[in-house]
Amino acid sequence: MRRRQSGDTLVLIEAQLTASQRGLTMAETAASGNFKVIGTRPVRPDGVDKVTGRAKFGADYSFPGMLHGKVLRSPHAHALIKLIKIDKALALPGVKAIVTSADLPEAENKSEQAGEMAVNPRHLSANILARGKVLYDGHAIAAVAATSPHIAEEALRLIEVDYEILPPVMTVDAAMAPGAPILIADLRNKEEGDKPTNVATHYQFKRGDVEAGFKSADFIVEREFNTAMVHQGYIEPHNAVGIYNADGNATIYCSTQGIFDVRLLSSQVLGVEVGKIRVVPAEIGGGFGGKTTVYLEPLSVLLSKKTGAPVKLTMSRAEVLRATGPTSGSKIKIKMGATRDGRLVAAQIWMAYEAGAYPGSPVGAGAMTIVAPYTVENFLIDGYDVVVNRPKTAAYRAPGATNAAFASETVIDELAEKCGIDPLDFRIKNGVQEGSPQVVGPPYKRIGYLQTVEAIKNSPHYKSKLTGANRGRGVASGFWFNAGMQSSAIVNIHPDGTASVVTGSPDIGGSRASMAMIAAEVLGIPMTDVRPVVADTDSIGHTDVTAGSRVTFATGMAVYEAARDAARQLVERAAKAWEKKPEEVELRDGMLHTKGNGVPPVSIKQLAPRFPRTGGPIVGRASLNARGVGPAFACACVDVEVDPETGKVQILRATVAQDAGKAIHPSYVEGQMQGGTAQGIGWALNEEYFYDAKGILRNTGLLDYRMPTCLDLPAIDAIIVEVPNPGHPLGVRGVGEVSIVPPPAAIANAIYRATGVRMTETPMSPPKLLKAILRHRSSAANAKAAG
Amino acid sequence: MHEIHYEAPTTLEQAVAILKQRGEQARPLSGGTDLIIQLRSGARRNPYLIDIKYIKELRTISFDPKDGLRLGAAVTCAEIDENPLMHRHYPGLTEAARLIGSVQIQNRASVGGNLCNGSPAADTTPALIALGARARIVGPGGEREVPAEKFAIAPGRTVLQPGELLVELLIAPPPPHSSDAYLRLIPRNEMDIAVVGAGVALTLDGDRIKAARIGLGAVGPTAILAETASQALVGKKLDDAAFDAAARLASEAASPIDDMRGTAEYRRHVAGVLARRAISIAAERARKN
């Protein structure tokens, strides 16, 4: 095992900015690299609370008279609910209320915009409490409120449910087979007309002439890949405290990636106006996309309404795994062709993703990312969103892209090998850059794909020699769109010249630090003089989810604008005091200066106490629907050692390069890159949803849902590449997601070099890899015998 | 969790009396690292928990060159790992104890609890089987001893009758030129349950094997003594042929199932691989003793 102490870090900066950024003072600063705060590594403002146990996560809230709720869940994968009898449970001392779907209003069967995604309120409601039918093991049926969580649990045992068990449909193959049992009676798709189906949507992307493309290819690789359903694995289970008041107003305290989404979705499920619900963001213990929808939140309000008391619900780990939103397992058939000189000329791809119980897998994103890093002249990509008797999937870090890249980046490795070209050079040769068309058509703006590949190529890791038996090195790339959407920010200047910056983006990985840094940079004051606040839904303008790598980009843009608004007011205020025109005053390094001679400069600290007598408080504001999203690319290099007798893989070394655009707080950017890489490694090697023949999830705990421990991972070197995003005043791209995409393919490619085996299935767990190794050996032996 | 009653007797007599009184409703509580999870999930319902950690006899490790080891049933894995005599005389059992769970778990879990839990995948059981350990059980009807390989009778079930308590594990002193080893396969490097475990104890006579015992875990409903594989080593020279033959027989002794942790085919294969590796480590250690 390599004994290096820590990841080495390198920041590559490409300083030139495009013309679109001209006219922005800060952008000029960005180009010159003369930031005072941005790019430094200060301690996060919420840090002390988090290392002393003071930070309040959702489950840490309690209120006088609070009751505890628990949810009864289906023990069957697919069944009709004939009868629910609650009288025995209600009779248990301490039980205060029980709710079922009969307590929820009928929700409309339509598609509605909710944050990032389209949501069907009927499906959402039925996922929260099953209506007549259960569609997966763990599907919620009823919820109990009692004086203690133990009593609530015992009450669940006393609820009687009669089921009519139906055959489970667990895979896309089973769901798409003719005559397959139908999960949702009224589900239809365009192509099958009025025929009941399990295929919710068919996506297709087409460019050029794929047949002609293959004719021009010298090498063609065709393979089928299968990836297992996996979970985000956040350490904090879902939670919610609901308080319903007699006046019809409700408050929800919960750990969520999107308070405004919780408000909207809860209002849809409960049939209550949005304005009657306030959502207070607790600290959130990880989400990775899995906390962008609701499960317990509406139930907490419903039970509170029924009992008149605050009600807290928390999930057990088994509930988290059985009944929240993992990401899709998938089947991908892929055929790609290249010319002898290493030019990709054609790709034909068929991909089907498990949506879970209700439509909405990320297969569309998978289809749009699968060849996104490459200019391929001809392709035909078909994607199918398929319902199966598994939990409804939710977003998971670059949703859909990791499955897709596992397939395409493995095949590209194989093509590079056939062409006799280094796999990184092959990627550089075919890689997209500014002006290359995206899969969906429009050209890329400024992107840093090639720079990430070059960064790996020039890394100490790739340049080092890997020696030793059963060892191999693999590389792979990844693409993710990143997201814009709506954000709001307020910057208050306090009487002592310090500031607070208020946003609606729950801080899941240190975003308070970057928000404070951006405001400090604009105002020219120390970061420690800016206190960041994550406010509730009544205290800040609408802000979409902390997801899609959007917070530093979009909320950061709002903070930047709000701070500039405050700065403009400071200038006006000083000008007024000095009887100058505003354009004669400027704010520089926290000091207000007059242009030319005259008045000595005044600091914000000196000016602020005089606000009451010069026109009142100064509040900078911004709200926006962010444009200028800059996509992200990553490239990873992984060394493995395989035990050929047991199939166990050890990760020896890992390096990831990623284009951040501009790293506001480099430590937290590296943290995102390292964390995404770790999740990708877990996905690659051992994580999977393991269902039995009846569709019951067998691995419902963290003993058998095997996420990497710190003994399973090496130091992870993070190379931040900075190719500024021309669409952001500070050059920021999102950094939260793309690093999860390359590892599974990089590991498969490394395993190939260590063993000669091409893995086409995740997880590449010891039993699966050993089987492949033994098969490979016996076929090699047969070939030798025959030869 | 359902309601429970908790008692913490300080003598063996008290413990046995309570266990007798409560019958099947009672269960001894040692580290609780399996039991509390099972009570919480509803896999077991025992309203009476008898905390045995305050009974001195159950918390003691004693080694005597003539009589061997007496390992109290509630001695924690951490205490075993911290005991130099354990490392010197029973390195295989000690490494098995050290493999159970995290540091947090090792500070609570006991070898006795590991055995009483009756899991076929318990790490210390194949190591105990290899060492020929006997379980001393005290109950209303007096005392009895049961060999480690006979202790579990089915997954989660043991020979213990209502009212009976496992007091300690008895292991003979290691003969000259002997040692033991334990290996397991887990998909991760920590915090996992054995997909296969193999414990081996060997005694050498020059470059030949004088005695051998191979215990296998997670390859059947209970951990087993792979007798044929063990016997195949006896009288053999320490060479590849002998090791390979024993590995083959160890694979054949396995009767595993397919589950989320591994396929039957995989477990059978790995049983041989690990047995062979553990034989070779035990032989290497024995040579130095």
Added chain:
Amino acid sequence: MSKKTLVEATINGEATEFLCEPRQSLLECLRDVLELTGSKEGCLTGDCGACTIIVDGRVVDSCLMLGVEANGKTISTIEGMAIAGQLHPLQRKFLEHAALQCGICTPGFLMSAKSLLDRNPNPSEADVRYALAGNLCRCTGYDKIVRAVLDAAAEMRGCGAGKAATR
């Protein structure tokens, strides 16, 4: 309602009495009875380590210990780690190294790391990784956590800022 038991323990240096039901875990007692919510619940099966505390000098998962078992014990939780407002070097190093993102696992990691350094002031990277293997973190990939612990150890040994830590 089952009968409650009186438990006496020393918690973060204070003699403490509390009432609990025997079925309540020590974690539940700390969080719901004593309002010490710094110890977190992540799995209730001893697999994630978010509830790690130190009992009589040894780390345990407080979810796998009954409250009644705490009787007579000396217990340290995250709330007692900073003394008189002074952060423990581990706490400081976690902040300096950005060794946390969401922070839910942080109290457990700090308890495990403290217990390691209490026993072994000069651990290797492998020692640190072994000692922390019972604590899951899903955000960081562990790199910065391991680095922070090594740096804190160096500082506590009096080596100043360890070489391991400098970038």
Added chain:
Amino acid sequence: MATVVIPSLLRKFTGGAERVAADGATLRELIRTLNARFPELTGDLVENNEIRPSIAVSVDGEIATSGMLEPVRPDSEVHFIPALGGG
């Protein structure tokens, strides 16, 4: 006239045409023009006078943030693409 790139599966409604020229200063006007020529096409893109929630519109490579009111220039290129969520 702006160029509208028709999603692959909807080209059956445009007689196989991949790129269609259409007039309009906003998406609403553009879609109105398209609707007049290819009445079956727009039902999959628009519902109740709004872009369907499952669809995102890219105008000159930028995802539209003003819905049907999004400005379109005479030389704009417009793509209809699936909406997607991040984690």
